[in-house]
Amino acid sequence: MTTLIMKFGGTSVGSPAAFRQAADIVSGQARKGKGVVVVVSAMSGVTDSLTHAVLTAAAGDGDRYLDTCIELRRRHVEVVEELIREQQLRAALTTAIDDEIDEFRELCASVRVLGEATSRVMDVAVARGERLSARVLASLLRQEQIRSEAVDAREVIFTDATFQNANPIAEVTRERIGSRLTPLLAADAVPVVTGFIGATADGETTTLGRGGSDYTAAILGDGLDADAVWIFTDVDGVMTADPSTVPGARVIPVISYAEVGELAYFGAKVLHPRTIRPVIEREIPLWVKNTFAPHLPGTRIVRQSENTHGTVKAVTVIKDLSMVTVAGRGMIGVPGIAGRTFDAVAREKTSVLMISQASSEQSICFVIPTQRADAVVRTLEEEMAREIVRRDIDRIWAMNDIVIVTAVGAGMRGTPGISARLFGALGRAEINVIAIAQGSSECSTSLVIDAVDATAAVRCIHKEVIL
Ligand code: ADP
Ligand code: ASP
Ligand code: MG
Secondary structure, eight states: OOEEEEEEOGGGGSSHHHHHHHHHHHHHHHHTTOEEEEEEOOSTTHHHHHHHHHHHHHTTOSSHHHHHHHHHHHHHHHHHHHHOOOHHHHHHHHHHHHHHHHHHHHHHHHHHHHTOOOHHHHHHHHTHHHHHHHHHHHHHHHHTTOOEEEEOGGGTOBBOSOTTSOOBOHHHHHHHIIIIIHHHHHTTOEEEEESSEEEOTTOOEEEOOTTTHHHHHHHHHHHTTOSEEEEEESSSSSBSSOTTTOTTOOBOSEEEHHHHHHHHHTTOTTSOGGGHHHHHHHTOOEEEEETTOTTSOOEEEESSOOOOTTOBOEEEEEEEEEEEEEEOGGGTTSTTHHHHHHHHHHHTTOOOOEEEOOSSTTEEEEEEEHHHHHHHHHHHHHHTHHHHHTTSSOEEEEEEEEEEEEEEOGGGTTOTTHHHHHHHHHHHTTOOEEEEEEOTTSSEEEEEEEGGGHHHHHHHHHTTBOO
16 A cells, blocks of 8 residues: 655644544545555644743743633634534533643643743653644544544654654664554555654653654655655745745755755755755655645655756755854964864764855854854863963854855865856845855855844845756
8 A cells, every 4th residue: 555644744734624624635635545644743833832832931921821821722723613513522622732732831830830941841842733734634534534533642643852853763663654654554544644743751741843743744655665755834835035025035846855854954944954864764755736826836856866967956045043153363273173173073963054165274163043143152162271371272163143155066076166256246236245055965155144134145046046
């Protein structure tokens, strides 16, 4: 039997109409006799509201989380009342919604008393968004005469205890997929699995990082040896740029794993970066499609792209970044400075997005999220205290308000003149490039640019896109 993983993002279940659309897409495939496993996100905005409510409670606010509870109940009950016809099913769902929200209210009340929300508590709090939507979607499918069951991913996705950004443990997860989901598929039922969430061996709730439902879909695709993974979202596929900032963005019909990996890594929210790995290793076809235009082909992600020589396929941007520079005339002769620099950054649990050799060889520059910049500079100053006293290192500082703009395209590899073209285009637009780096997979070039120029730079490079 063909097995298909269908993942629906937040906007794809963001309203009663969207839920109905998602249910129609699933039942259409299930009726064709395919084995379908659905992965579902929380309704759009729900993860944000849950997160925000807990944070305000931790800060001592006693009202905000109560408002959130009312709003979340309203949104979910609206879907149930609009879509679920049968009285008993409706009542059961409404009770389930009330239970989740009551528990959330109590959790926020405790967080308020404690004055702190640990990442462990955050995961317990936010994981309910996906549980609610999975229940609603499974009921909707049953109403459409499709056998279906909501599955809490804590029964399936086993992870380490890195709360808020947990790493799945492949072997145990694979076993659980086999014991929990395979029997459902064998019974012609459609499991509706909560995206984004997992559990540790001790049963503690974890989440896979924001946008992590894509990752759940990829893990299930791998574990079930699926024939395809379809990621349904609110745009027509992977596009040449974020359509919300570049009005002329177009759908990319075919893109390679490496290219889409660079795009996701460098900020294109359309796919969670870690999604790529499990499916690439098994060569499972991956598609990104529009829930609201399912007849369109979307984007097919393939192992190797047919190389279009010398072309830029897409452009993306990451904001809220800072560039840290460690500079000093005496650095050249001192061994291990680079190693110690990045060790210190790692101790701060900060991931480095890009490393660049600045114009002078007597400095190391790297880009990190602005929220980590102060802590990283402080740690580096401690680490290099001796070198600073000796004047081997003159200064360590962070330049804030920068962005990374990345041009992606496998055809850029080894093509002379690509950088010249990018620089030329930016030069004509009078945009200054602070630093440049070539992506590790060689299918991207990243430029550090002042934040005020971000939109202009993206639009300007987008003009160089050729599909
Ligand atoms: P979902 O809730 O379905 O997971 P996301 O909001 O996570 O959806 O991702 C889809 C959004 O990603 C789009 O609405 C779009 O604004 C944004 N996006 C950013 N860059 C791109 C790109 N290159 N192609 C398509 N969408 C992009
Ligand atoms: N609901 C989660 C989030 O908003 C996971 C996801 O949508 O993929 O990050
Ligand atoms: Mg997403």
